[in-house]
Amino acid sequence: MGDTLLPAIGTEILIPACSLVAIAFALLQWLIVSRVKLSPGGLDSAGANSGSGKNGYAEYLIEEEDGLNDHSVVLKCADIQNAIAEGFSGATSFLFTEYRYVGIFMVAFAALIFLFLGSVEGFGTSSQPCKYDPTKLCKPALATAIFSTISFMLGAVTSVVSGFLGMKIATYANARTTLEARKGVGKAFIIAFRSGAVMGFLLAANGLLVLYITINLFKLYYGDDWGGLFESITGYGLGGSSMALFGRVGGGIYTKAADVGADLVGKVERNIPEDDPRNPAVIADNVGDNVGDIAGMGSDLFGSYAESTCAALVVASISSFGINHEFTAMLYPLIVSSVGILVCLITTLFATDFFEIKDVKEIEPALKRQLIISTILMTVGVAIVSWIALPSSFTIFNFGTQKVVKNWQVALCVAVGLWAGLIIGFVTEYYTSNAYSPVQDVADSCRTGAATNVIFGLALGYKSVIIPIFAIAVGIYVSFSFAAMYGIAMAALGMLSTIATGLAIDAYGPISDNAGGIAEMAGMSHRIRERTDALDAAGNTTAAIGKGFAIGSAALVSLALFGAYVSRAGISTVDVLSPKVFIGLLVGAMLPYWFSAMTMKSVGSAALKMVEEVRRQFNTIPGLMEGTAKPDYATCVKISTDASIKEMIPPGALVMLTPLIVGILFGVETLSGVLAGSLVSGVQIAISASNTGGAWDNAKKYIEAGASEHARTLGPKGSDPHKAAVIGDTIGDPLKDTSGPSLNILIKLMAVESLVFARFFATHGGLLFKI
C-alpha cells in the first residue's frame, strides 16, 4: 500500500470526516442566519447570538428613529423575499422550469454516452488486455460506458443540487440582510457573509462527499482495474460541467435581460432609481441575480472542482499510484480538498468572529483578508498533506513515459496554483475596484461622453489580461515541468482548494445586491440603502475577483483535461505544423467569438423585448408612475424565463456538438487543436470581458458615490458624465455576467467531453480524413 505516512484507513476517515464537519459548519451558519426573524418582533435574537454588540456599531434601528412602523416593514420585506424566492414567478419556479428542459437533455446525453462508449469494443462484455499494461485484464468498454453514464448523471444531479441550494440560501438571506442593515453595516455584512459561507461549505463538502462515495462504490465492481475505474469517474466532471453550461448561460441571459431591460427604461428613460418597485422588471432583475450569479456561479465552480479532481485522478490511475494501488496517494487530490475545507473553516472565523466591521470602508479589506488568510493557511496545509499523503518519490504518466516525481514537487504544483489564483484575484481587484486609478480613469473619460468611456473600458479589459496570463503561464510551466499533466491538474485543484471561501465571498455579492433591492422596494430609508449599496460595491469587486478565479482555474482545468484527453486518445504529439492540428487551432480560437456573439445577441434581443414590455406597462397602466397601481411583474419574469430557455439552446448546442462533430468527422488530432485554440483564445476574452464590465459598473458607482473631490466633479447622479457611465455599465452587463463567465464553461466542457469520448473518437473518428 505504498510508503505514505497516512495509512489508507486514515484517508478513509479523513475525507468523509472533513465533508461532514463542513456540512455541520454550514448548518450552524444557517442556524445563525435564521435567528433573524422575518416575522415582526424577532429582531433582537440575532444580535444576541452574534456576540452582543460585536460587528455592528449602532444597535438602534434606523427605521424606528425615522418613525416608520417596524412591523409593516418586516412584513413587506418578507413579502418581497417570498416573491423573489418562491411564488408563481420566483427563482425556484424558474430553476424548476430550467431543470425540466435540462433533464431531457441530460437523459438524451446519457444515452449518447452509453452508446458511443459502449460501441468502442462493439458492446462486448468480456474483459480485454489493459491499454497501458497488456499483461493484465481490464474491464470491457461496456463497463466504462455504463459507469461513465452513471457518474455523468451523478455529477449532473450534484451540480443541480449545488446550484439550487445556493439559490435557496441566497434568497433566504437577502431580506434578513436588509433587516440587519437597519442595525448597522457590520451586522448586515455578517449575515450576508454567513449566508455565503453556508453555500460555500455545503457545495464544497457536497462535491467531495459524492465523489468519494462514488469512487468507493465503483471500486466494488472494478476491483484492481483502477484505470477503468477512474476513466469512468470522468463522467462526473462532464455531468457537473454540462449542468453548469445551462446554469451559466441560461441564468446569465435571464439575469441580464431583466437587468438591462429594467435599467434602460427605468433609469435612462423614466429617471426612477434602481430597484424601484414601480419598475415592472424589478422582480425579474432580483430573481436573475439569484439564478445567474448564485446558481450559475455555484455550478461553474463545482464543475471546475469536479473536473480538475477527475483529471488528476485519471492521470494518477495510470501512474505509479494506480499501477501499485497506493490508495492514500491515489486519493491525494481529494485529501487536498478536504484540508482546503478545514482551512476555509478557520478562515471564515476570522470574518465572523475574530474581527468586526465597524465602517463601510472596512468591508472590502475584510473580504480581501479572507483570500490572503486562506491562501497562507492553505500553503501550510498543502505542505503537510503532501508530506503525509504522498510517497517521497513516485512516477507520473507523461504522454507515454513515466516521469519520476518527488512529493515536494507536487506540493509546489498545488502551491503555485494557489498563489497564481491570489495574484489573479489582486490584479482583478486593481482593475475593477474604484479605489485605484484604472477605474478612476474610465470614470474620468465619461467627461467626453459614452464613446470615450467605452473605448477606455475596452482598453482596460484588454490590459487587465496581461498579468493573469503571465501568472497562469508561470503556473503551467512550473507544474508541467515538475509533474506533467498531473501537476497541471493539481495546480488547478490548488487554485480551487479554497473554493469554500471563494464561494462565500462570491455569493455575498448578489445577496447584498438583493438586500439593497428589497430595501428600495420596501420603501426603507435611504440610509439603509446607502449601507446596502456599500455592501454591494464591495460585492462588485469580489464578484470580479471570483470570476478571475473561475477563469484562471478553468484554464488550468481545461489544460489538465486536454492532457488527459490526449493521453487517452493515444496521441503522443500535438504538432502545430500539421495542417490537421493547425486548422483546429484556428477554428478553436474562433469558437469563443461565435459563442459570445450568440450569448450577447441573446441578451440584447431579450432586453429589447423586456424594454418594450416595461414601456408598455408604464404607458398603459394608469397610476404606475405615481405608485398608486402595481406593475405586472409576472409578465416580465416570463419574458426572461422564456428568453433564457429558448436562447440557451444554440450556444449550448455549439459547445456540446463541436467536440462530437470534430471528433467524428476530423478525428482526434484536429480536436486536440480545437481544444488548445479555444483554451488560449477563450481565456483572454473571458478575463477582458469580466474586467471591462466590472470596471464600468464601478466607474458608475464611483461617480454616484462621489467620495472624492475628483468623483464629485463628475457627478451627481443624472449629470452628463453619469449618464455616459450608465451606458457603459449597461454594455458591461452581458459582458461580465453572460458571455464572459460562460466562456469558462465553453473551454472546460469541450475538454471534458473530449476526454469522455476520447476512446470512441480514437476508434471511430476522423471519417472525413479517411475518405
Added chain:
Amino acid sequence: MGDTLLPAIGTEILIPACSLVAIAFALLQWLIVSRVKLSPGGLDSAGANSGSGKNGYAEYLIEEEDGLNDHSVVLKCADIQNAIAEGFSGATSFLFTEYRYVGIFMVAFAALIFLFLGSVEGFGTSSQPCKYDPTKLCKPALATAIFSTISFMLGAVTSVVSGFLGMKIATYANARTTLEARKGVGKAFIIAFRSGAVMGFLLAANGLLVLYITINLFKLYYGDDWGGLFESITGYGLGGSSMALFGRVGGGIYTKAADVGADLVGKVERNIPEDDPRNPAVIADNVGDNVGDIAGMGSDLFGSYAESTCAALVVASISSFGINHEFTAMLYPLIVSSVGILVCLITTLFATDFFEIKDVKEIEPALKRQLIISTILMTVGVAIVSWIALPSSFTIFNFGTQKVVKNWQVALCVAVGLWAGLIIGFVTEYYTSNAYSPVQDVADSCRTGAATNVIFGLALGYKSVIIPIFAIAVGIYVSFSFAAMYGIAMAALGMLSTIATGLAIDAYGPISDNAGGIAEMAGMSHRIRERTDALDAAGNTTAAIGKGFAIGSAALVSLALFGAYVSRAGISTVDVLSPKVFIGLLVGAMLPYWFSAMTMKSVGSAALKMVEEVRRQFNTIPGLMEGTAKPDYATCVKISTDASIKEMIPPGALVMLTPLIVGILFGVETLSGVLAGSLVSGVQIAISASNTGGAWDNAKKYIEAGASEHARTLGPKGSDPHKAAVIGDTIGDPLKDTSGPSLNILIKLMAVESLVFARFFATHGGLLFKI
C-alpha cells in the same frame, strides 16, 4: 534549366515588362486625373478626355445653376487641398516628421540585424558547408548578415516610397473629385477610382520591380548558393513590414485622434456638421485620412506582398527549384504577381471604360464587380502561369523531408487563396454594408439607446469572424496538404495577386471621404455633398472589404513565415504538449490584447487632448461659431502629430522586442508557440474589430440617409436613435482604423522578424532554459 515551358530568358523579360506596363498605366491614369484643372476655367478638358458624356449623366455644373461664383469655388478647393497635402501642417509634413523618427529606428535595427546575424558564425568570412546539403559550400553567415541588412533597408525604403506616393496621389485627387462631383456622380467616381488605380498599380509594380532587381543583383555575389541568396532576401519583407507598423499604428492614432476629437465636440456638443470648416480639428481629420488609411494601408499590403513572396522564395530555395537551379520555377511567385498586375489592368478598364456609373446605387455594385472580375480572370491566369512556369512534377521542402508536388496542385493553392479572399470580401460586405440585415439590426437597436447599439455591434463583429475563419482554415488545409508551407505562401500570394485592384478600391474610399470634406469646407451646395456622401458610403464598405483581405492575407502570410521560421530554426515539431510551447501559445494569444489596449488607450488619450483644444478654441476665439473668425487648425494638427509619434513607440516596441526577448531568453520553441498563439488569436480580434467598426459607421449612415421606411423611423439626424448611432460610430473609429488593422502587422511582423533572426536564436537563444 528545368523542364518549364517558359524559358529563363522569358522570365527575365516578363517580370520587368509587366512592372513597366503597370507603371505606364498608372502614369496614364494620373495624366487623365490631372486634366481636371485646379485653376479656374480648366474644367471642361477632363470631360472631353474621358469620353464626352460617358460616365456622367448630367453635364451642367450644379454650382453654376446655384449661381455661385465658379472661379472662387475652384480656388477655394485648391486652397483646401493644398492645406491638406502640403503647407506647414499637411500630410507631407507629418510623413516627413514620421519618417525622421522611423529613420533612426531603421538604422538602429539594421545595425542589430547585422550584429545578430553576423554573430551566428562569429563574423567569420570563410564559406561553410551548406545546412541542407553539407557536400557543398555556402556563403558565410556574415554575407547573410550584410545582404539581409541591405534588403531590409531596401524593403523599408520601398515601403516608405509606396506609402508616400499613395498619399501624394490621394491628396492630388481629392479636390479634383469634389470639382467633378459638380458634373455628376459618375464623373466624380471615375476620378476617385482612377486615382486609386494610380496608387494600386504604382505600388504593385514598385514592389515587384525592386524585389526582382534585388534578387538579380544579389545573385551576382551568391552565384549558385540560392539558399543563402533567398535567406538574405527575407530582410526585404522585414523592412517592408516594420515600416508598415509605424504607418499603420502612427497613422491610425493620428487619424482617429483627430476624427474622434472633431466629432465629439463638433457633432455631439456643438451640433455642427461633419467637416465643417469652423471645426478646428477638421484639417487634422482630413490629413489623417491620407496618412492613416492611404499611406498606412499601402505600407501594410506592400508588407504582406513582400513577406509572402519572401516566404515562398525561401521555401522554394531549399526545394527542388533551388537545389536544381530552375530559374523560372524559382521565380514562380513573382510571375504570379506579374500576371496579377496584367489581370488588374484589364479589370480596371471595366470600371473606367467599359461600364459607366449613372446612379448613386450603381457605385457599390461597380466596386464589387471589380473584385469578381479580377478573381475570375486571375483564376485563368494562375492556371496558365502554373502550366508554363512550373515543371509538371517537383519536390517541395516539408520540415526536413522533400514532398513530391504536381504543378496543378500549386495552381490550386494559389486559386484557393484567391477565392478565399473573395469569400472573406463578400462576408465582410454582408456584415458591414447597410444594404443587409446585420447592419440594419444594429441600426434598429439604436432605438433603445447607445448601450444596445454597442452590444449588438460587438456581437455582430464576433459573429462576422465565423465564415472568414472557415475560409482561411479550408485554404490552409488544402494548400498545406498539397504543397506544405510553400502552398500556404502561394495561397497568401494568390489572395494578394489582385492587390492592384484591391488597393485601387481601398484608396478610393479615403479620396471620396476627403472630397466630401472639401465640398463642405468650400461651402459648396448640399447636393454636391450628397453625391460625395454616396461615394463615401460605398467607400466605407469597400474599406471594410479591404481590411478583410488585409487580415486574411496576413493570416496566411504569417503562417507561411512561421513555417519558414520553423524550418530555418531547425525545429521539426511544435508540440503543444510541451510546456515551453504551450506557455508560448498562451502568452502569444494574449499579445493582441496587450497591443490593442495600448493603441486604443492612445487614441482615447489623444482624442481627449484634441477635445480640450477644440473646446478651448470655440470658447476663446470670438466669432468662431458664427464663421467670422478662422480656427487655429495648426494646433490641432500638432496634437495629432505629437500624439501619434509619441504613442506609437510602446506598441511598436512590444511588436519588435517580443520576438527578440522570447527568442533570446526562452528559445526557438517558445517563440514558435508565441507566433502560433498571436496568429490564431490576433486574426479573430482584427476581423471582429474591423467589422464592428464598419457596421457602426454604416448603421449611422443608414439612419442619416433614411433611404427606407425603416430607416426613416429611426432618423432624422439629431434624433435619439441617431445620437446613439453616433456614439457607436465614435467607438468604432479606433477599433476599425487603429487597433484592428494594426494587428495584421503585429502577427506578420513578429513572424518575419523571427524568420530573419531564426539562425541567431537557434544558435544563441533560450538562455533562461539553459540555466
